[in-house]
Amino acid sequence: MSLPLxxxxxxxxxxxxxxxxxxxxxxxxxxxxVLVERPGAGDPARAFPxxxxxxxxxxxSVALDLKTDQGRDLLRALAxxxxxVLDGFRPGILDRLGVGARELTEVRPDLVYVSVxxxxxGGPNETxxxxxxxxxxxxxxxxxxxxxxxxxxxxSLALGDLASGLLTVQAVLLGLLRRERQGCGGWLxxxxxxxxxxxxxxxxxxxxxxxxxxxxxxxxxxGVFATRDGRxxxxxxxxxxxxxxxxxxxxxxxxxxxxxxxxxxxxxxxLSAALxxxxxxxxxxxxxxxxxxxxxxxxxxxxxGELPDVPHVRARKLISRLPGDGRWYVRQPLGVDGxxxxxxxxxxxxxxxxxxxxxxxxxxxxxxxxxxxxAAAIQHPGPG
Numbered sequence: 001m002s003l004p005l006x007x008x009x010x011x012x013x014x015x016x017x018x019x020x021x022x023x024x025x026x027x028x029x030x031x032x033x034v035l036v037e038r039p040g041a042g043d044p045a046r047a048f049p050x051x052x053x054x055x056x057x058x059x060x061s062v063a064l065d066l067k068t069d070q071g072r073d074l075l076r077a078l079a080x081x082x083x084x085v086l087d088g089f090r091p092g093i094l095d096r097l098g099v100g101a102r103e104l105t106e107v108r109p110d111l112v113y114v115s116v117x118x119x120x121x122g123g124p125n126e127t128x129x130x131x132x133x134x135x136x137x138x139x140x141x142x143x144x145x146x147x148x149x150x151x152x153x154x155x156s157l158a159l160g161d162l163a164s165g166l167l168t169v170q171a172v173l174l175g176l177l178r179r180e181r182q183g184c185g186g187w188l189x190x191x192x193x194x195x196x197x198x199x200x201x202x203x204x205x206x207x208x209x210x211x212x213x214x215x216x217x218x219x220x221x222x223g224v225f226a227t228r229d230g231r232x233x234x235x236x237x238x239x240x241x242x243x244x245x246x247x248x249x250x251x252x253x254x255x256x257x258x259x260x261x262x263x264x265x266x267x268x269x270x271l272s273a274a275l276x277x278x279x280x281x282x283x284x285x286x287x288x289x290x291x292x293x294x295x296x297x298x299x300x301x302x303x304x305g306e307l308p309d310v311p312h313v314r315a316r317k318l319i320s321r322l323p324g325d326g327r328w329y330v331r332q333p334l335g336v337d338g339x340x341x342x343x344x345x346x347x348x349x350x351x352x353x354x355x356x357x358x359x360x361x362x363x364x365x366x367x368x369x370x371x372x373x374x375a376a377a378i379q380h381p382g383p384g
Contacts (some may be wrong), residue, residue: 001339002030003029003030003336004029004030004336004341005026005029005030005031006030007030007032008026008030008031008032008083008084008176009031009032009034009081009082009083010023010026010027010031010033010034010082010083010085010086010172011034011036011078011079011082011084011085012033012034012035012036012059012085012086012088013036013086013087013088013089013094014086014087014088014116014168015037015043015044015045015088016043016044016045016088016161017045017055017132017158017161017162017165018116018160018162018164018165018168018190018192019086019088019116019165019168020043020045020052020055020056020165021055021161021162021165021166022086022116022165022166022168022169023035023059023086024055024057024058025165025166025169025332025333025334026169026172027057027058027059027343027344028058028331028332028342028343028344029334029336029341030341031084032060033059033060034059034060034061034062034078034082034353034357035056035059035060035062035348036062036064036075036078037061037063037064037350037351038063038064038065038066039063039064039065039350039351039377039378042063042350042351043056046350052347053327053346053347054329054330056347057322057327057329057343057345057347058343058344058345058346059348060348060352060356060357061349061350061351061352061353061354061380062078062351062353062354062358063350063351063354063377063378063379063380064378065375065377065378066094066097066099068374069376070367070370070371070374070376070377071371071376072097072098072099074363074367074371074376074377075099076099076103076104076107077358077361077362077363078358078361079099079104079107079108079111080107080361081360081361081362082108082111083111083112083176084111084112084113084114084172084175084176085104085111085112085114086114086116086168086172087100087113087114087115087116088115088116088117089117090117090118090127090129091115091117091121091127101113101115105185105186105187108185109185110179110183110184111185112172112175112176112178112185112186112188113175113185113186113187113188114171114172114175114187114188114190115187115188115189115190116164116165116167116168116190116191116192117189117190117191117192118130118131118135118191118192118193119191119192119193120189120191120193120194121189122189125138125193130192132155132158132159132160132161132192133154133155135160135192135193135196136159136160136196138193139160139193139196139197140196140197140200140203140204141159141160141196141199143203143214159196159199160192160193160195161192163192163195163196163198163199164190164191164192167190168190171188171190172188175188200214202214202215202216203215216238217265218238219237219238219239219244219261219264219265219268220237220264220267220268220271220272220275221235221236221238221243221244221247221264221271221275222236222238223235223272223275224301225275225276225279226276226279226280227279227282227283227284227286227287228281228282228283229283229284229285231283231284231300231301232284232300232301233279233284233287233299233300233301234298234299234300234301235247235275235296235297235298236298236299237296237297239261241260241261243295243296243297244257244261244264245257245258246294246295247275247291249294250294250296251275251279252278253274253275253278256271256274284300288300307319308328316335316340317331317340317342318330318331318333318340319331320342322343322344322345322346327346329342329343331343349380350378350380351377351378351379351380352379352380354372354377354378354379354380355372355379358371358377
């Protein structure tokens with residue numbers, strides 16, 4: 001089966017979360033993703049095998065010591081045969097080693113070079129260290145928890161990592177389109193901080209322009225409610241009067257059926273309590289049947305372990321096992337011509353493909369042997 005990115009090689013020096021999430025999507029869509037990792041420890045995420053494995057499947061791993069001349073020469077050789085390079089180091093680190101954007105685009109002028117960093121290339125925080133929580137804090141993402149509210153717990157979802165991962169995919173495709181149209185590569189700058197500020201567009205605008213509250217205000221029919229059997233059910237009525245009428249009819253709140261959105265906001269506390277009382281009278285399964293028949297937007301609050309057995313997940317092949325692997329994997333989220341490309345191989349051991357990839361690149365065997373002997377490159381002894 002041909003895939004949209006067949007024949008594309010992506011050389012990734014972007015570790016931890018944003019780069020691996022981006023290359024997961026690219027690999028599932030057909031790209032040959034080659035991870036360049038440091039000998040010994042590799043991607044720091046390898047210290048957490050479950051986390052690392054969920055993101056690293058479907059890729060190949062080359063282990064190079066970029067602090068050696070041989071390691072840097074091998075990286076240049078790999079870049080010469082790659083379409084895309086992802087750089088996840090802090091600004092200036094690869095430049096000081098002589099293998100940054102300027103040097104590698106000299107090696108291959110039509111190379112698409114994408115940097116994904118915390119604060120981006122430029123600005124006073126350019127080289128400041130951080131992780132998702134610190135970028136969320138600086139971007140204003142935690143504004144609802146300013147004093148005198150208690151300090152919040154770290155969010156369970158790393159929005160900065162994931163948003164910048166998605167933007168990295170966009171940057172790769174933008175760079176490739178530019179190369180096709182203009183015949184040149186380029187250097188694209190992805191910032192986790194910028195990504196988070198962008199996500200807050202509809203929150204920041206109303207505050208700065210003083211023309212409304214931040215974000216999208218929720219009404220009584222938009223919330224999570226407990227059912228009789230101790231499950232939780234989310235309702236998604238958001239300003240649509242027809243959905244509100246359907247919800248009221250289904251729950252027996254017929255006296256509130258003709259309220260408009262403004263009236264519902266004005267009665268928010270009372271209506272939310274009334275809905276909570278009604279939802280508590282039936283089981284989650286009963287409400288699912290009732291709300292489906294009434295065309296009310298709803299969703300059962302599910303645990304992660306339930307997902308493989310959800311009919312919609314199974315129908316769209318979102319989560320599956322690889323033959324002979326035994327591990328569960330989540331595919332990338334795009335459908336292509338009615339198909340849903342997913343992972344084609346498991347998790348690579350650190351340096352499992354060093355010799356294979358260098359040989360494909362055209363590095364002479366004696367140079368490969370010399371690099372292995374000097375530990376400038378490492379070949380993993382087994383599948384890992």
